Amino acid sequence: MVVARNPPNSQIGTELAQRFLRFRSGSRALGDEAVALREQLEAVTGLPADLSTRRAMFRGVTEAMTNVHKHAYIGPFRDQTPIIPGGWWIGGGFNAERKTLRALVFDQGIGIPVTVPRRFSLEKVFDFFQGRNLPDNDSGRIAAAMELGRTRTGNPHQGRGLPDLKLLADASPGARLRILSLRGEYIYSKVGQEQLQEHPTSLGGTLIQWEIDL
């Protein structure tokens, strides 16, 4: 069964000013794959990443992989979309006109909003919604996961991985983190802080995307 098709015959596809990386896929936390993604992104931009960007990207991508393995495919699933259990896909691209770099991690799992009550105490989740005056919806739950992981509530030695995703967005003023999970969308930038939005249809998984203006 083919779920997604890669660009044919080349590692890097080229269309107009947009250059896309061929997706890499796996099912566990594989640091070598995160390094390979960074090297591919450097190849399409022609620019070596500085040390802080390297570290933030490695941390973000490997923590996303770990989250996929630990939390994403623990079912039950809401719809009948075919999935590859445990799978993640990483990729990215470069818009040469806008000089914008993108890196992304996708999984077909149950979604961050579903995992929030399992990862954090209901009391803390409820307090978060009350304190921020947010509705209990998918985008609010993504925001809750980011915040409650940072403050190390719930299981005290776990839950830090999601806040690690912000580090790459914090690495430069022109960087953003965007998380789409089920119907929720969460955007974070150091400058603009957080934006939340609900969509009418579910993504059917989670997409984590970093966008960096070079």
Place this chain on the structure above:
Amino acid sequence: MDPQTINIGKDFHPAPAGRTPDDGPYSGEAFRKRMLLPALGNSSVVVVELGDLEGYGSSFLEEAFGGIVRDGKFTAHQLHDKLRLQSKNDPSVVAEIWSYIDEAKPTR
């Protein structure tokens, strides 16, 4: 006993990731059990060279170092005596590891 030095990048893996062995082959728990605990048991002082790696995830670091205290193998106080962490170009990772060690609570 002489100090023992572990260079994570050379002695374990240049791109470690994940918390437990089911997360991935070079996880924090694997590093703790294969490298750290034997060294801590055999030497009065263990130097961990964090090196010029691509980076570390918090899951890896917390499980590798905080897990020592959580498993009851050594207390945070003992680790402050025995463990030396070195990173020439990223001192923040050293502070992060000590925070995991100091915040971990024994569960066994």
